[in-house]
Amino acid sequence: MSENNSNENNDLLNALNSIDTVNVGDVVKGEVLAVDDDKQVIVGIEGTGVEGVVPQKELAAKPVDDIKDVVKVGDKLDLVVISKIGNDKEGGSYLLSVRRLEARKIWDDIQKEYEAGKTITAPVTQVVKGGLVVDAGVRGFVPASMASDHFVEDLNQFKGETLEFKIVEIEPSENRLILSHRAILETQKAAKREEIMATIKAGDVVEGTVARLTNFGAFVDLGGVDGLVHVSEIAYERVEKPSDVLKTGDKVKVKVLSVDPEKDRISLSIKQTLPEPWDGIEDKAPEGAVLEGTVKRLTSFGAFVEVFPGVEGLVHISQIAHEHIATPNDVLKTGQKVQVKVLEVHPEAHRLALSIKALQEKPASSEAAPAPKTDSKPAQTQTSSDDDDDAGFITLGDIIGDQLKNNDSDSND
Known part of the structure; x- marks a missing residue:
């Protein structure tokens, strides 16, 4: 073998040894070499000397209608290696994804929010059996019991709504993200309750909404805290059952009779906001x-x-x-x-x-008859007439x- 051939072989071996190994899960950078009619993109993986394929569905988190609207030849893409296609190192090819890399970054961000105790805001995209599907960049699920702080018969009312959620559970490796809107509502109510209990006082006249009715009275929502209107304080006339004169959802004006922060109790009166019956x-x-x-x-x-x-x-x-x-x-x-x-x-x-x-x-028969005569002295009695x-x-x-x-x-x- 000539010295020149020996040098060329050494250069080739050195070049091959300098090529980085590509492993599943690696994050790589690729340059778009071609856009195929088969709805896929061919990229060259930098520093490896090998190519990879990016299917159209893996180009973005959202569905792509026209692949040419997303990429063109020469674009540089950040990609994650999904799997290997072929066996030999020189001619091998890899299945790559932009979408999954974006999702990985989103999972990382959500994980940080979760660890920091922060909430996220996301739209409800679907109503499925047992709860709601939320688009948080990745798929999130809200169990029906965590959709609200009260029972909701039809969850479709939330579809299309953008809501705030607490992260209950997160497991990126299993693509599991459990969220709760109920926890947000309960936190808001607790804050509002504390504010109201600190500011409301006996004698105040405020407006509220009838939240629920019982045999002994009506609970009125004052905007985050409920107060009780006892049945005796609903009206000046006698009320047998609160449901006879009130219904859930009624707007009512009430007077605050007493506030007990320790027992978290507010007593209210409707009748004391009404004109006194004996007036005029x-x-x-x-x-x-x-x-x-x-x-x-x-x-x-x-x-x-x-x-x-x-x-x-x-x-x-x-x-x-x-x-x-x-x-x-x-x-x-x-x-x-x-x-x-x-x-x-x-x-x-x-x-x-x-x-x-x-x-x-x-x-005519009720004319008074003459009183009979008597020798005794008549008793002094008072009669009604x-x-x-x-x-x-x-x-x-x-x-x-x-x-x-x-x-x-x-x-x-």
């Missing part, structure tokens, strides 16, 4: 006025009749009928609609004296008599 009662129910009312309560001395919401007047037993009745229950029942005449109005005392019999024709000043009000004797009657009844039992 002398104009709404002047003496002599005829009103329609509802019998609310029956006692031994009369019937309480509601003539306006929250306004009750007393029909004394002597004002129920012209004929004698033993108890109001003989002719009236709770819930009955009746016509009443206003006898007296005392706004300051919140009292109305009413009469039912004043609107009825007096029977249409002209009695106190006929429409409760007297001390009424109350004591009622109590004694109850006591006698109890002792007989």
